[in-house]
Amino acid sequence: MPITVCGPACTTDNKNNGRSCGDPQRSYVGAVLGTYERNGYDDSDFLAVVWDGEQVTTREYASTRGWTYHNHATVDATEQVRVAAEAWYRDRLLAHLVAVAREHATAPRVGRRVRSLTRRGRHVGVTGQIRWIGPDRYRRDGGQRVGIAVPGEDALRYLPARSVTVLDPEPVDEQRLRGHAATARPDWRHALQDLTAHGHPTP
Incomplete structure (x- = not known):
């Protein structure tokens, strides 16, 4: 069976009396690849994975957020699909x-050689080896900071990880x-x- 959902002509009597759907609407015949349930905090949604003729996508066919008891979907994908x-x-x-x-x-990692991409300041063009990686506390949006050992210098130079490029990927x-x-x-x-x-x- 394809995806079947209750159509607009399905009456309230059908729903309230537990009768079968009076207006079943079918779609994706021969194109349902899989089904699954997505559980939320209060409700669950039921989805079908389908082939729409160009790509694989998902379609919700039922949910506990409303009355959808007539709705259902069954895997029926053809071999061609x-x-x-x-x-x-x-x-x-x-x-x-x-x-x-x-x-x-x-990606910058400890042990990799990198070059600074900064265009101003004392770090312009410097190269060295990453000896430390940690959170960048100077950025509100997070990110990482690297400590670079530059040949001939005792102290590490600290730069945002996004400001260096790896020389030996x-x-x-x-x-x-x-x-x-x-x-x-x-x-x-x-x-x-x-x-x-x-x-x-x-x-």
């Missing part, structure tokens, strides 16, 4: 993994990531989160 949805997911998963890996490879093994993405089998409940999750990929 599953193939198209998995291809869409794998293509975007690869791009996401590469982007995250590149960000990780160029790690290489990104795109071939390994491509192999992982090509064989990934999406858990459709979490698939869209996988494409936005932040952190170092560990396939």
Whole structure:
């Protein structure tokens, strides 16, 4: 079955007397990939993961926030839909993994050599090795601060982490990531989160 929701012509009698829906509205026939419940503090929402012909997305079909007892959804994706949805997911998963890996490879970390990006003041153009990373207490919006050991100097120089660039970034093994993405089998409940999750990929 596809997503089925109660239409406007379903009468109050149907609802109050427990009768079946008098006006079922069906959508995404043959395109429902998965269903799940999203629990909130007071209420729960029920969602279906669907293929809309161009991308995988979610649609809410029921909620405890209102009367939706006639509504339901069942996984019914055809083989053609599953193939198209998995291809869409794998293509975007690869791009996401590469982007995250590149960000990780160029992130300031203890032991990495960096160069200051500041354009004014005593830190212009200095290079050195990061010996310390911690919270930047000078920024209201948070962020990190790094302590750099500059050759020939005893004291560390402290700069915002966003004001340095890594001189020796790690290489990104795109071939390994491509192999992982090509064989990934999406858990459709979490698939869209996988494409936005932040952190170092560990396939």
